[in-house]
Amino acid sequence: PEEIDKAREGVREAAQSAEFEQRDLERIAQLVETGALPGEDLDKGRVKQVAAEARLNAARRQLEMLEAGFTRTAIAVQDAAVNEAAAKLELAQARLNECAIVAPFAGTITKVFVRQGDMAAMKAPLLEMADLSSLVVRCAVPEANAVETRQGMKAQVRLDALPGKSLPAEIARVFPELDSRMRTRTIELVIRDSVELVPGMFGRVRLILESVRDAVVVPIQAVVITPTGASVVFVAIDGKAAQRKAPTGIEDGGRVQ
Structure with a gap:
């Protein structure tokens, strides 16, 4: 200076x-x-x-x-x-x-939407991941049973990939609102048995909404509704059919309590 x-x-x-x-x-x-x-x-x-x-x-x-x-x-x-x-x-x-794509959790890439060299649009998904160690079964419950469906309830799951096998499951999550178009409530279930599941499998869920011990169960076709609205069944007494009142309870498929 x-x-x-x-x-x-x-x-x-x-x-x-x-x-x-x-x-x-x-x-x-x-x-x-x-x-x-x-x-x-x-x-x-x-x-x-x-x-x-x-x-x-x-x-x-x-x-x-x-x-x-x-x-x-x-x-x-x-x-x-x-x-x-x-x-x-x-x-x-x-x-x-920002140039590095970091997964929010450890998992497996199931779908890829953008390949190397492609022009990625803003906010467009690049890929889809799944945690195969914690897969859930997602299904829709009819509106009639939406209120009584709660977290922790037991269920049975049958998968098309495992014919003839019923897997015990439990409701892990109940969505807070109904689907306004389908009028159903979405739930997610966790299968307790150790089975190999693959995302996208199709299955059927049987929810156990209520259980009664030592209940008498008959085929639903055996119950007749009289003109007065009473439920009756016919039983054999001394070789003859006799009508008996039979108030019904829980229905389960083709059976009724």
Whole structure:
């Protein structure tokens, strides 16, 4: 910087002046000692030499102050440059992270919608993933049974891929609202048995909405509704059919309590 250069030049000039005054003082001292000059010239020489040393010291202090100030400024500038570089690095790292596709959970890719080199549209799905270790069965419950369907209820699941096998299951999630178009309530069930499931399998769910122990069950066709609305069944007594009242309860497929 220009100010520091001027201060350094001032130090050099002050040093030369101080050196000159020192030599001149030594010369005057010799002449006074020989009697060639009066003693008052020696005193004047000492004053000039002290003044020159004072100017040199002042010039040095000024240079030191300027250099110290420049150093602090230079450090501040460098610190600002470092901070700016760190911010640019952080921004570049953030942009790089945006280029990496990170799955929100560990799973298996089941569908790919965008291939390498394709132009990806904003907010368009790139792929579909599934956690095959925790698959659920999703089904729709009719509106008539929507209210009584609760989390934790037992069920039986039959999969087309496993014919003749009924798998015990339990309702893990009940959606909070009905499908306004289908008038059904969606539920998700967890199969308790260890079976290999594949996303997209088709099956049938039998919900156990209510259970009664030691109930008498007959085919629903055996129950006759009279004109008065009473439920009756016919039983054989002494080889003859006799009508008996039979209030009904829970219906389960082709059977009734």
